[in-house]
Amino acid sequence: MTALAALIRRDIRIALRVGGGALIGVLFFLTVVVLMPFAVGPDLAQLARLGPAILWLGALLASLLTLDRLFMADHEDGSLDLITMSRTPLELACAAKALAHWLAAGLPLIVATPVLGLLLNLDMVATGAVALTLLVGTPALTFTGMIGAALAVTLHRGGLLMAVLVLPLSIPVLIFGVAASQAAITGPLSFGAPFSILCALSLVSLVIGPFAAAASLKHGLD
Amino acid sequence: MNGLKPGQMQLSGRGVICVRGSREVFSGLDFEAVSGEAVAVTGRNGSGKTSLLRLIAGLLIPAGGTIVLDGGDGDMTLPEQCHYLGHRDALKPALSVAENLSFWADFLGGERFNVAESLATVGLDHAADLPAAFLSAGQRRRLSLARLLTVRRPVWLLDEPTNALDVSGQDMFGRLMRDHLARGGMIIVATHAPLGIESRELRIGGMV
Amino acid sequence: MTLIDLANPTRFLALSARVLPWLAAATVILLTIGLYQSAYAPDDYQQGATVKIMFIHVPNAWLSMFVWGVMSVASLGTLVWRHPLADVAAKAAAPIGASFTFLALLTGSLWGRPMWGTYxxxxxxxxxxxxxxxxxxxxxxxxxxxxxxxxxxxxxxxxTLVGAINLPIIKFSVDWWNTLHQPASVMRMGGSTLDKAFLIPLLVMAVAFTLLFVTLHIAAMRNEILRRRVRSLQMMQASRIAFSSDVGTGSRQENASKGAA
Known part of the structure; x- marks a missing residue:
């Protein structure tokens, strides 16, 4: 346990120290949301209708695009070798790194959601619904995205290739995340069903993500 | 691991084959090392010195053959009993020198020795609270050596460890290696430079 | 690198230490006068008391652009004249400019709440x-x-310079985009003609906020210079260790460690 706690502490510390790492994601999220009205027009009623979708897309891109260095930095400086050799199973180490990333980069996105909701003319209920679905859904994004981050190390490629690999995997999360928020705002569907599925997706990815990432890293060793 | 008798542990490889990409680096390699002894792996560039160390560390998977450690801690796998010191320092520039070392001590676990003392031994105690970004290449290597002192493991796998070390650094490193061997440790080192300790030579890949 | 770089900043530190208290005092006095005048300015017949937000909003909005201008000049100083203080000035101005811009947004949104019905x-x-x-x-x-x-x-x-060139283009595009979507029915802040009862407090506040910026900017520049000195001292300390341990182990190394501590 101390090993995992140490890893989480270290990753969060680095994220906070290097270039405001965590806040770049929030800035990206903000920028994406600000761009939307220029494309769809400033009509507040329309923005309120599209709001949950815009917020979800922004959060999805922000949390996936910050992921591509998750393992790359450790690979480049040799830390990954030592992590692989240690007594801590690689799967758990991967999970710890993803958790640290979610705490440092995912959680700030959710904190920023109410402010962005204001820009999109969302009322309290709608903002709350989006924030809640993001809170439940972004771990799924991080833990699915980490598979791509691990593949990026194996393939020695990052950036857009990773995005292309991972974005399709995040479609189910997007569908049920937006569906649950819409259900809470306008109905007529019940909020419970899509929200439960979203929770299930997160739980499944908590299991699959670390194993797939660890497997990919092990095969990519050289 | 304190108090291992010389020869108590034995690392042996039988018919080890290493393939990188589609190139066969070496094949049918046999080697042996016992605790209390240093083995210097020599060979020309590209003969597979680094690959051999990484095979032992479990960072490469052999295409054939076996590598086993007898007489070590039965609960642990071979890589878990090894320290690997490669070309890369596994240091984070954003963290302080002491934070870097404490992290590896916490993460690697096991018997843990005083961080401040290890830093003093390698001559970095004044820099403990400075960011690792301010260290020179030689100082970074010293910090990596401090890791070997803080977390004790019986097998040291060292890849060109004296690179970037100045004369006093090499002296210090020689002392550390002698201490490690005296405690019953085992050292396998890939190098071209003289080490300053007695070692047996393992030549791979034909003529040097 | 240190000595040459510090020559000019040292003079700046000495000079600014003398100027800063006066600037701070002038800022406080003008801000007090400005706030007093704005508090007792008459209500607007259309907007009521909300018009008073303008006294805070307009100076902030003015400064949000002014600071970018200051940074642009400093950037020219960095790129063209290579003045050692230019990038310190540019770096120190950015967070202050961002704060003024944020306050402009915040006050604008508070003003908009009763006017538009949304924040x-x-x-x-x-x-x-x-x-x-x-x-x-x-x-x-x-x-x-x-x-x-x-x-x-x-x-x-x-x-910064690319931004300075782009800002008017962005402004023009946004204006065009906005009129495209909602033909001119939006009530604008601060009409075209301003009564003297509004104009004087507004001018006082604008000057007061500009002084506030200058004060904060000089203080931030001092911090930045000191921060860089700490950094180069730390780097010197890190490299000195190599020399001390070159001597070998034993007493001399310990002495060196005591000296550094």
Missing amino acids: WEWDARLTSVLILFLMYLGLMALWRAVEDPSRAARAAAVL
Whole structure:
């Protein structure tokens, strides 16, 4: 346990120290949301209708695009070798790194959601619904995205290739995340069903993500 | 691991084959090392010195053959009993020198020795609270050596460890290696430079 | 590198230490007068008491653009004249400019609440300020992302100047986008003609806020200079260790460690 706690502490510390790492994601999220009205027009009623979708897309891109260095930095400086050799199973180490990333980069996105909701003319209920679905859904994004981050190390490629690999995997999360928020705002569907599925997706990815990432890293060793 | 008798542990490889990409680096390699002894792996560039160390560390998977450690801690796998010191320092520039070392001590676990003392031994105690970004290449290597002192493991796998070390650094490193061997440790080192300790030579890949 | 770089900043530190108290005092006095006058300014017949937000909003909005101008001049100083203080000035100005821009947004949105019925309306002016705010944040992220200040300075200077050229284009585009979507029915802040009862407090506040900026900017520049000195001292300390341990182990090394502590 101390090993995992140490890893989480270290990753969060680095994220906070290097270039405001965590806040770049929030800035990206903000920028994406600000761009939307220029494309769809400033009509507040329309923005309120599209709001949950815009917020979800922004959060999805922000949390996936910050992921591509998750393992790359450790690979480049040799830390990954030592992590692989240690007594801590690689799967758990991967999970710890993803958790640290979610705490440092995912959680700030959710904190920023109410402010962005204001820009999109969302009322309290709608903002709350989006924030809640993001809170439940972004771990799924991080833990699915980490598979791509691990593949990026194996393939020695990052950036857009990773995005292309991972974005399709995040479609189910997007569908049920937006569906649950819409259900809470306008109905007529019940909020419970899509929200439960979203929770299930997160739980499944908590299991699959670390194993797939660890497997990919092990095969990519050289 | 304190108090291992010389020869108590034995690392042996039988018919080890290493393939990188589609190139066969070496094949049918046999080697042996016992605790209390240093083995210097020599060979020309590209003969597979680094690959051999990484095979032992479990960072490469052999295409054939076996590598086993007898007489070590039965609960642990071979890589878990090894320290690997490669070309890369596994240091984070954003963290302080002491934070870097404490992290590896916490993460690697096991018997843990005083961080401040290890830093003093390698001559970095004044820099403990400075960011690792301010260290020179030689100082970074010293910090990596401090890791070997803080977390004790019986097998040291060292890849060109004296690179970037100045004369006093090499002296210090020689002392550390002698201490490690005296405690019953085992050292396998890939190098071209003289080490300053007695070692047996393992030549791979034909003529040097 | 240190001695040459410090020569000029040292003079700046000495000079600014003498000027700073006077600037701070002048800022406080003018702000007090300005706030007093704005508090007792008459209510607007249309907007009521909300018009008083204008006395805070307009100076902030003015400064949000003025600070970018200051940074642009400083960026020219970095790129063209290579003045040693230029990038310190540019770096210190960015967070202050971002704060003024944020206050402009905040007051604009508070003003908009009773006017529009929502906290946010994609009004052309506010939207332009929001984009300016994003650019400030991006610039600050750039300053923090690059470890070495002189390398960061070059990149930030280019970005600042590109921003300065782009800001009017963005402003024009946003205006065009806005009129495209909602033909001129939006009530604008601060009409075309201002009564003297509004104008004088507004001018006082504008001057007071500008002084506030100058005070904060000089203080921030001092901090930045000191921060860089700490950094170079730390780097010197890190490299001195190599020499002390070159001597060998034993007493001399221990002495050196006591000296550093």
